[in-house]
Amino acid sequence: MSLEAHLRERRSAGAKLLVPYVTGGLDDAWPDVVRAVVDAGADAVEIGIPFSDPVMDGPVIQEASQRALARGATPTSILDEARSLDVDVPLVVMTYCNLVLHAGCARFAAALHDSGISGAILPDLPLHEIGEWADAADDAGVETVLLAAPNSTDERIAAIAERSRGFLYCVSLLGITGVRSELAERATDIARRVKHATDLPALLGVGISSPDQAVAGSAVADGVVVGSALVARLLEGAGPEGAHDLVSGFRTALDDAAAEEAP
Amino acid sequence: MTTIPARGTPLVLGPPGPAPDPTGRFEQFGGQFVPETLVPALEQLDREFRTAWASDAFRAEFAELLQSYAGRPTPVTECHNLSRKLGVRVLLKREDLTHTGSHKINNVLGQALLTRRMGKQRVIAETGAGQHGVATATACALFDLDCTVFMGAVDVERQALNVWRMELLGATVVPVESGSRTLKDAVNDALRDWVATVESTHYCIGSVVGPHPFPWIVREFQRVVGDEAREQTRALLGDDPDYVVACVGGGSNAMGTFTGFVDTTSDLIGVEAGGHGLESGRHGASVARGVPGVLHGARSLYLQDEAGQILEAHSISAGLDYPGVGPEHAALASIGRARYVSATDEVALAGFELLSVTEGIVPALEPAHAIGWLADAAGTEIPKGSSVLLTLSGRGDKDAAQVSEILRARERGA
Numbered sequence: 078m079s080l081e082a083h084l085r086e087r088r089s090a091g092a093k094l095l096v097p098y099v100t101g102g103l104d105d106a107w108p109d110v111v112r113a114v115v116d117a118g119a120d121a122v123e124i125g126i127p128f129s130d131p132v133m134d135g136p137v138i139q140e141a142s143q144r145a146l147a148r149g150a151t152p153t154s155i156l157d158e159a160r161s162l163d164v165d166v167p168l169v170v171m172t173y174c175n176l177v178l179h180a181g182c183a184r185f186a187a188a189l190h191d192s193g194i195s196g197a198i199l200p201d202l203p204l205h206e207i208g209e210w211a212d213a214a215d216d217a218g219v220e221t222v223l224l225a226a227p228n229s230t231d232e233r234i235a236a237i238a239e240r241s242r243g244f245l246y247c248v249s250l251l252g253i254t255g256v257r258s259e260l261a262e263r264a265t266d267i268a269r270r271v272k273h274a275t276d277l278p279a280l281l282g283v284g285i286s287s288p289d290q291a292v293a294g295s296a297v298a299d300g301v302v303v304g305s306a307l308v309a310r311l312l313e314g315a316g317p318e319g320a321h322d323l324v325s326g327f328r329t330a331l332d333d334a335a336a337e338e339a340p
Numbered sequence: 341m342t343t344i345p346a347r348g349t350p351l352v353l354g355p356p357g358p359a360p361d362p363t364g365r366f367e368q369f370g371g372q373f374v375p376e377t378l379v380p381a382l383e384q385l386d387r388e389f390r391t392a393w394a395s396d397a398f399r400a401e402f403a404e405l406l407q408s409y410a411g412r413p414t415p416v417t418e419c420h421n422l423s424r425k426l427g428v429r430v431l432l433k434r435e436d437l438t439h440t441g442s443h444k445i446n447n448v449l450g451q452a453l454l455t456r457r458m459g460k461q462r463v464i465a466e467t468g469a470g471q472h473g474v475a476t477a478t479a480c481a482l483f484d485l486d487c488t489v490f491m492g493a494v495d496v497e498r499q500a501l502n503v504w505r506m507e508l509l510g511a512t513v514v515p516v517e518s519g520s521r522t523l524k525d526a527v528n529d530a531l532r533d534w535v536a537t538v539e540s541t542h543y544c545i546g547s548v549v550g551p552h553p554f555p556w557i558v559r560e561f562q563r564v565v566g567d568e569a570r571e572q573t574r575a576l577l578g579d580d581p582d583y584v585v586a587c588v589g590g591g592s593n594a595m596g597t598f599t600g601f602v603d604t605t606s607d608l609i610g611v612e613a614g615g616h617g618l619e620s621g622r623h624g625a626s627v628a629r630g631v632p633g634v635l636h637g638a639r640s641l642y643l644q645d646e647a648g649q650i651l652e653a654h655s656i657s658a659g660l661d662y663p664g665v666g667p668e669h670a671a672l673a674s675i676g677r678a679r680y681v682s683a684t685d686e687v688a689l690a691g692f693e694l695l696s697v698t699e700g701i702v703p704a705l706e707p708a709h710a711i712g713w714l715a716d717a718a719g720t721e722i723p724k725g726s727s728v729l730l731t732l733s734g735r736g737d738k739d740a741a742q743v744s745e746i747l748r749a750r751e752r753g754a
Binding site (some may be wrong): 128131132133135136139143145151152153173175176178179180188200201202203204205206210223224225226227228229230233237249250251253254255 | 363371372373374375376379380381476518519525528531532536537538539552632633634635636637642644647648649669694713
């Protein structure tokens with residue numbers, strides 16, 4: 078399933094896009110968590126493949142990554158489980174580039190495709206380093222989602238938008254992933270600048286922790302990525318039902334906001 | 341009016357060395373594998389460094405600091421006793437005699453000048469043994485900059501004295517509880533801080549690692565070690581030494597040293613941490629046992645498992661406890677210009693005692709690896725009668741408590 082086509086279609090239908098993040102291999106129930114968040118109204122799901130040294134991640138996702146690695150999760154084991162997810166929204170992998178380079182770009186991209194994964198987000202692979210990966214991903218039919226940051230120049234954002242596939246990930250603040258009490262001041266600014274540069278779906282992520290923040294952010298952006306807020310609940314043992322409840326809360330708030338905006 | 345130097349003749353730095361290629365690579369190693377947020381800061385740093393390093397005024401200011409504050413040039417000491425014992429002519433480049441007691445001061449003074457030039461007020465750094473942390477805290481005290489040092493919680497415990505020194509110098513020391521709680525994790529947390537504070541903060545990285553332009557900048561600020569040593573060994577030997585030897589963790593003292601000799605006929609040898617032995621899996625020998633990968637922003641050689649997860653390094657010395665090596669070392673290894681050997685914890689301890697007893701010089705545990713390796717290799721890999729320049733990257737005071745405890749425990753066990 079094409080990530081970009083699906084998100085564009087949902088956007089055209091008037092929806093605010095919601096993409097939850099789940100750490101792959103966190104526990105035995107993680108595939109059920111993915112199914113639960115899809116059932117709760119996710120438009121796509123990000124599956125984290127844990128890396129030993131996740132420099133873009135805060136304490137919550139670090140902890141989840143450590144737990145998954147301690148259980149013996151590997152890219153191969155997670156992709157094997159992903160293959161049998163059988164959900165009706167696109168799946169996007171988020172991981173760090175060493176795991177990709179270690180496997181080999183072409184092999185990794187093919188493995189994603191074979192597991193039914195539509196896209197990939199590699200936060201430590203900026204535009205000027207993506208060459209080898211992006212070519213392999215294109216060949217395998219995997220959409221490479223690039224990130225833009227609040228301190229990216231407009232010229233840089235234009236170049237990133239040009240090469241990004243699936244959607245454009247707008248980092249809402251200067252900082253790493255984690256739960257924040259308020260939406261960052263710069264979130265709407267980066268979303269506005271990205272929207273100005275491209276028609277690609279623009280999703281705000283990093284620090285989107287509550288339905289209110291999601292609504293405020295998606296007043297400008299096309300939607301949000303929700304990571305640490307969900308993973309924190311999973312670490313507390315919320316399980317698939319808890320995940321379903323949390324994502325339903327975001328879905329309802331975003332749908333209400335979309336309905337108010339609708340002419 | 342001529343300036344009268346504080347001592348000796350004024351230090352003059354050699355011309356800038358070769359830059360990496362436009363993508364920040366040495367051969368296929370290096371690059372800039374970082375979150376988008378850091379890209380503007382790295383571009384700014386690249387720009388500022390290029391301009392500064394080409395400027396005579398900047399280089400003169402750096403040279404003056406190295407001389408009047410850090411105590412450069414450092415001497416090369418001919419070790420007559422050790423030479424007699426080993427049958428090879430051993431010359432030591434004495435970085436242990438600099439202010440703060442290791443080569444780390446060279447790099448931090450340069451980066452402090454760059455920080456001021458960029459108008460930033462806050463500096464962060466990672467540290468393993470505490471040498472780079474102390475050096476950074478020192479430079480920040482001198483330049484009146486706010487300083488935060490990330491240090492693995494395990495290292496905070498084993499290097500309590502250096503923690504106190506950093507705090508005395510006005511720095512905040514943050515114990516890092518993530519991952520293996522050592523140097524690798526301290527770099528992770530420094531990068532995480534930098535992603536959030538990049539507009540006001542400079543990351544003063546301590547070795548020839550990290551994303552471009554750091555490996556290049558740190559090498560250029562450390563090449564004074566090799567440039568001085570080449571002139572000094574030529575004066576003593578009438579020629580370049582047969583071998584140039586230095587210990588390698590991330591590899592800054594070795595890179596600084598090798599750069600002075602890379603265009604000579606000297607054999608360049610890096611000594612990595614062999615830990616409990618390469619077969620044990622508990623070591624820090626990234627060139628010998630690492631594979632290409634990306635960590636901390638650079639493509640280089642790293643210790644990894646079969647899936648590509650980074651492994652913990654092990655070394656008796658916190659300064660070599662790093663699972664990777666700077667990209668320029670990986671490049672020198674790949675083209676065969678330098679070779680990399682290893683010395684176990686045991687060999688390092690033997691080197692520590694040997695240099696103390698024969699020359700009255702107590703080395704840091706890091707260069708003790710190089711001393712220990714040389715003692716074992718003399719007469720075999722290093723033929724009798726050869727000349728060897730070995731960089732003594734730091735003094736052993738910081739390790740006295742740890743080593744005395746190990747040796748006492750042994751006596752009790754015996």
